Amino acid sequence: MATPSRLQHDRPFTRAQLKASGGDVRVLRRREYVQVFREAWIRSDAIDADTRIRAALLIHPEGAFASHFSAARLLDLPVPDHRFEHVTVRRLKDRRERPELKSHVTRRRRGLTTVRGIPTTDAITTFIELAGWLPLVDLVVLGDALVERFDIRPERLLRACRASGDYYAKAAARAAEYVRKGVDSPMETRLRMLIVLAGLPEPVVKVQIREDGVLKRRFDLCYPGIKLVIEYDGRQHAEDTVQWERDLVRREELDDDDYRILVVTAKGIFREPEQTLARIRRQLIKRGMPDVPQIDEAWRDHFA
Incomplete structure (x- = not known):
């Protein structure tokens, strides 16, 4: 019974990719394969901290990117534990609804970066987006860590929040007013x-x-x-x-x-x-x- 290629062992893959590589979908019944989301699989020994967001992006069309809590985790920023993976797409029809997966749609410009090959919102964009999800103190915790990790002046973060047209930009700006440089924890x-x-x-x-x-x-x-x-x-x-x-x-x-x-x-x-x-x-x-x-x-x- 043919198995997925080595590349697919290391990263999530779909049934279609398995078939295209000459593999037999019956291998997915084996204990060593884990279903991450519907249509997305991976070998159990290849699971790491990025597996879920890679799988979430895999089942979305090209151009999707990590955002919100998923972006914060990729950027190594402190946020409370959150059960959902967050993906943002540009068109409503590109959303993919799954348990423990949140698809956002926006046509607004987003600052993007790449972490370990994964497209994601940048630190400031992530901060502004999470203003709609985090209470004030948790958002300031995120902001303090952000300016330290990425060597961003608090004034720059505040300006970006005030200039943003996002729905939660006002809440982001309020939190940014409390952000300070040099905080250790x-x-x-x-x-x-x-x-x-x-x-x-x-x-x-x-x-x-x-x-x-x-x-x-x-x-x-x-x-x-x-x-x-x-x-x-x-x-x-x-x-x-x-x-x-x-x-x-x-x-x-x-x-x-x-x-x-x-x-x-x-x-x-x-x-x-x-x-x-x-x-x-x-x-x-x-x-x-x-x-x-x-x-x-x-x-x-x-x-x-």
Whole structure:
């Protein structure tokens, strides 16, 4: 019984392609073949992170491209898990409806790029498209990662959003106003957004302290004028003795220079945000920041 060619082993293929290569469709009954979508198959040992979007594009006409959540994943940008693959086509008749597959249609111009041979919307286009799918904080998480990964200035992202005629461009522009350069992680973004949406002064991102031109310290979130550092601790080195000892030495040095480090964990963002905000506000006042506002309850709309 003839089997698909080596190329088709590595990538999704259709029944028609299998027949055209001289293969026998009965091989698809074998355990080593997996149906990705209706009409799209692949060998189980060839499945990788790109398999589903390759299969989704395979069953669409030429000119289709990955978009939305699928594009974000291809671009290695942080988005919540999403069960659907997203493909955009130019004509209504080119849509292909399948379970766990979302076909979009647009005649608007789209910024496109290619990742591992897969056509996809570029980073800014993906950000604008996802404004219709993501809540504000998740969209800012995406934007912070986008400007860092692709070396795009936040001002450029904001201009693109404001110039866009897309339906969700206004929501994209709102999120882009909060995007900052130099953010290292999604949790750092979430912590900063918790502070800002509560109406407290925004901490400065990526503060660097230099002495004689040499970098001495670097803070992810900081209020330099009052020497208050807000630090997210993911506990990834809770069992790392060497890192723990380094952290102790670092904090002792900061104490000597009159810095105050306020450490926030995931629990303080997801389970106890109100207590976290109270801690930060108390330290702002204690360290002499003028006119610290009361906490704005608007943060509750974004941090359930």
